[in-house]
Amino acid sequence: MQAGGMEAGSGYGPIGISTVNPHYLHYKGSPILLITSAEHYGALINLDFDYVAYFDMLQRYEMNYTRIYPGAFYEVKGMFIEDNTLAPLPGRLVVPWVRSSEPGCADGGNKFDLSAWDERYFARLHDFLRQAEARGIVVEICLFNGQYEQSWPNHALFAANNIQGVGDCDLKEVQTLEHADLVAAHKAYVRKLVEEVNAFDNVILELCDEPTIGGTPAELTVKWIDELLDVIVETERELPKRHLVGQQLMKDVDYTDDPRNTMLVTQYISDPMYGQIGGVEALDDKYGSNKPIELNETGFYPIWYFDDRLGASRAEAWEFIVGGGAAFNQLNGLYTIHDPAGDTPENRQVLGSLRNLKRFMYGFDFERMSRDPDFIRGGIPEGARVRSISERGRQYALYLHHSTFNVGKDPVYRVQHGEHSAVLQLDVPAGTYRAEWVDPASGTVVASELYEHEGSGGLLAVASPVYKVDIALSVKRIEEER
Known part of the structure; x- marks a missing residue:
């Protein structure tokens, strides 16, 4: 059955691919363009982030999409931007694994016990998805990201931070099959997340962003990606619903033609530097694959932009969507734990131009x-x-x-x-x-x-x-x- 297709007794089923035009998505009986300017993926794991206020702001501006990293990657204070939502303050991180009674985690808390799940986390995950669904917001769950030197030593899956000692490796080996205990933990995490979100129709699953960014050789990470894509497919085979699955495209990690990869994930409008396939590059070179193309991360607004940054961010969104893209996310640092709605004059302009784009496109029979x-x-x-x-x-x-x-x-x-x-x-x-x-x-x-x-x-x-x-x-x- 096609990912996201109709199932008996399940209403419309999860967001899926249009049967009229495979370049677009379909949700609740209608074609849909996913358009947003979203926070830095920490809304779930950061206990200080009020995601209801955030969702209310997105809904006010007719945004219908957000992304989360659900626990296998997070950052530390000082990375990228002040008030980074993906870098919770001490004691304010919640991930799928419980804390043990043994002190010594790098974040100042107790070490993690990878043999047990934290029910607080899953209660928050379910509520997060329900609150998003109630506001017409689709959630892309990106299970992994390539690790950074600053972040990996602070992670639950780093050997010094869990009582099992799993993850005794350099960051270049995290997204590989080189360490059986770490691979087993990855597979258990993927199965658990896929099972827990299966009931929700407003979910897209993405496996891994930037898999080679820490220096991981492409030939090693491809083997790891293959095994974990199989875990997603095999887990959903035993569950009621099938969700769209994406793997970010890179020049040496390209899953365009893989049938398990049901939508094409790109980052940046174009990327001549980091080996990633940009959004407009995919429109030019991958459109013939007849799969929806999404641009799920731009430059980090506002810190990466110059001069007229509102105009530059607007150009990215309009060029990609009016060029045939199916989903667009402007990565936005204006949302913080202090202002989760990002209710500032500048952000209202960012969101307003995206609302204008959505209304322009919905003025057509774009499907x-x-x-x-x-x-x-x-x-x-x-x-x-x-x-x-x-x-x-x-x-x-x-x-x-x-x-x-x-x-x-x-x-x-x-x-x-x-x-x-x-x-x-x-x-x-x-x-x-x-x-x-x-x-x-x-x-x-x-x-x-x-x-x-x-x-x-x-x-x-x-x-x-x-x-x-x-x-x-x-x-x-x-x-x-x-």
């Missing part, structure tokens, strides 16, 4: 549209980047922005402000069309015009108003409006 760069035959301004989708003869969407990629530094855009305009030459059949130009920052329709196009091999010229950074275009064929 019937596909990546289509070819209907734009000319008129793209010099230096502009453009992405587009269409259902030929019926509906067309495109997004233009003026940005340069921050090559050699963090993988983000730098926008180029100016007095920009375009006269696009569109290859569309004869008919009557309504063209609307939309300002992505505000969601406002800034120009609208009705065109009678005779076709006969000619192109439709559509002129934009002047714009500063970016602009979106909706072109829809109409039969009755005159």
Whole structure:
């Protein structure tokens, strides 16, 4: 059965792949685009984080997606950003394993007992998923991440931090099959998590982000990934529901064609530095796989961005989704334990531009549209980047922005402000069309015009108003409006 498909007695079943268009997702009987700007994946394991306030903020801005790391990776204070939600304060970490009575864990608490599960954790996990589901939010559960030098010695699965002594290895060997005791702990953890979340329809499972980031050789981590993907598949085979499963794509760890990998996970809009396959790269090179493509992590907002960071983050989201992506997450450091809603003027603008994107896309029958760069035959301004989708003869969407990629530094855009305009030459059949130009920052329709196009091999010229950074275009064929 297709992952996420209908099952007898289970209503609509888990979020799954559209039967109309395999590049998109389907949830509760309707096509869905997952769009969000989410906290740094610590909302579950950080006891100081009020995830209800966080979910309420996402819902207010019509966001429908978040991600969590459920315990096999977390960070320590000082990594990446101040008030990192993935770095709980001492005594405020909860993970699947119980604490023993033996002191000596690196975080100041007692060591972990890997033979027993912490029921407090699973109660919090279940409530987390229920609260998200009640607000229409899908949760991507990323089971592992490649380890960092700062984080691995503080982890429950590091030998000095558990009473079993499991994990007596360098961080380069964590995501490998080199240590049987650690592999056994990984498999038990995966089985337990998969079992505990199986009842929920608002769940996507991802195996491992950045598996080689700590220096793990690709040929070793691929063997480990293979075994753990099998654990997910075999565990769900004995359970009522089947969930979507993803494994992040890297240039030397590429699971595009693996049938166990039901959606394509990318990070960053593009990644020329770290060996990861970026979102727009996947749209260009992997779209023919006929699987949904998600961009589940951007640069770390706001600290990795420069100048007009609102414009740069907006460009990433609009370019990817209007280019044919199925799910987008802007990694956002504005959510903290002190302000879990991220209720600041800046974050309201971040979320607002994503809400505008969602409303723009839901103005189309997007499930019937596909990546289509070819209907734009000319008129793209010099230096502009453009992405587009269409259902030929019926509906067309495109997004233009003026940005340069921050090559050699963090993988983000730098926008180029100016007095920009375009006269696009569109290859569309004869008919009557309504063209609307939309300002992505505000969601406002800034120009609208009705065109009678005779076709006969000619192109439709559509002129934009002047714009500063970016602009979106909706072109829809109409039969009755005159």
